Amino acid sequence: GQNIDQPTEMTATEGAIVQINCTYQTSGFNGLFWYQQHAGEAPTFLSYNVLDGLEEKGRFSSFLSRSKGYSYLLLKELQMKDSASYLCAVTRRQAGTALIFGKGTTLSVSS
């Protein structure tokens, strides 16, 4: 079976650093995506991790540990526009690499 867990809500202040965790139990695990979704909009791609380790992309970084079934998304120098839902999604080697999503973490950034 598949199980993906991430916190429902998080709050932070402008300029701070926030870490959003995601744990998964997925048979045939292939890789892990992070998407950002603003209210009323489509998910947009942030990062994709296949190998263990940290991938840095500007203010956003994503980490994966395949042995622990764990990932996190790190957002630095938070801005108000970072208020959004952050979706953790895994792909499996089967099923045409369709994404299996967690329920998302809603991040609220205040000034």
Add this chain to the structure above:
Amino acid sequence: DAGITQSPRYKITETGRQVTLMCHQTWSHSYMFWYRQDLGHGLRLIYYSAAADITDKGEVPDGYVVSRSKTENFPLTLESATRSQTSVYFCASRDLSDTQYFGPGTRLTVL
């Protein structure tokens, strides 16, 4: 315009009516997907397609029909709409790096 588009963006229909949601992509991606997004469930896969004339069921296919006669189009039909199918529907296509790109979504209300 390049990218992935969906139509209509908003639709209100009545129980028992047939509704077709359209999805068009200009990248010539082989894989296309339909997801629905509901509060408390996150994004769930309805159907996916690996190529023209090749489709397969996802997690929640009941009540939906898909076709794919051309690579660029992947319509989703609700044969007899029910209130439980009120949702936001996202179409996506996948590039060669396994990254999925989402259309803007269709907000469907079934009365």
